[in-house]
Amino acid sequence: MKYILDSKLLALKLHEFNMEKIFDQAKQLPFTLQKYEPDEIILFEGMEAKSLLFLVEGKVKITSSVETGKSLLLRFVQPFSIIGDVELIRDVPVQSQVKAVDPCLLIGLHFNYIKHHEMDNAKFLHTLLEHVSYKLQTCTTASRVNLLASVENKFASYLMSTLSPDSENNFGIEIRTSNMKEIADLLGTTYRHLNRVIHSLSQKNIIERDNSFIRILNWTKLEELSNGIRYK
Template sequence: MKNEITYYLKKYDLEKYMKPELIDKFFIKRFLKGEMIFSVKEESQSLYFFVEGKIKIYSAFYGDKEVLIEFCKPLQILGEVEYIQNKDINVNVEALTPCIVIGILREDFKKMISGNDKLYELLLRTVTSKLTSTMTHILSYHQKPLDERILNYLKELSQNNKVEKIKYIEMAGFLKVSDRHLRKVLKELDDAKVISKVGKTIHILKWPDNI
């Protein structure tokens, strides 16, 4: 496990942010596809450096309805907002593929970041990057045609050019369109042989050059 932690710290150039005497406080966690990495209202005990896989981050409003926030690939820090605010987890984080994280307990991270300007800067860049990403996503609603946004969404979820068990209501919510409008454009893409839609499975037959 120690060798694996060292490998990922080097791969993402994280060693320079860490105090060598506290490296042994890190641990590896693995998540299978569909497993929850964090859940809303869960007690925030650790921070994770997300180093392998693909995840989706979503919240829940209006009862149990899921509101998708974003998809993420490595490298990401998870749980940093809750650490800063000293609050419980406020979003759901689900593994879309098998995932690996490097974890560290909050109390150990506090020691790691104490007097560590480089790690403070990394934490700040992470938070501001997520804010910028969210703003870019919001602006894209008004700048890109819906068919392009749909294909970008499918690209995030696809494995071997296929998306299974797709949630159309979640998809419509993320794209900020009605379910009816979404299905209309999906049919147009199907008719144009860009995708092949069968129930809750979508096969992507060809990716446009701008996706």
């Protein structure tokens, strides 16, 4: 993680996401601007959170550990999103691991400042309520998918959540096969079972697999398999 000392960029992001509507005189608050690289951990599960984070650029992955030591996928998060709201309100350790998927930019505001100056701010509390309720909705969906959906459905949902047919980035059209073991763990299945699902989807010409990548060939069929469910 790197702190970015760029007041113009900070002001630009505050304006872009209308944060002056959340905080009075937002430009004068002690915000920090933080940059994370792909695959960098933003928050570890169980650590002490010190700042509320506002995702203003990039995508992050939220996972939760289980007793086996593996992790289950909860959701992907894109701007504008708030990270650390539960920890702020409940005064508890970080509840889930937060990891950057691609280069991310976050604005931070220290808990101590918020507790002393913003807890009577109705606009701020209303924003927190919106984000916490949406988080509850997505976690409920993720729990239902993890418990009830087939691996084929979950993998389709995963692909539709992470890839975009309109993306200009290579990540938007293909996924590295070296990540399959991690993806299997996140979906609550085995690497062998996931490979069988990938082989089946390849035979149906929904995806194409070579030695290094999986590419999406038929977005319509993939959308049907996902049942419209997204990890986001």
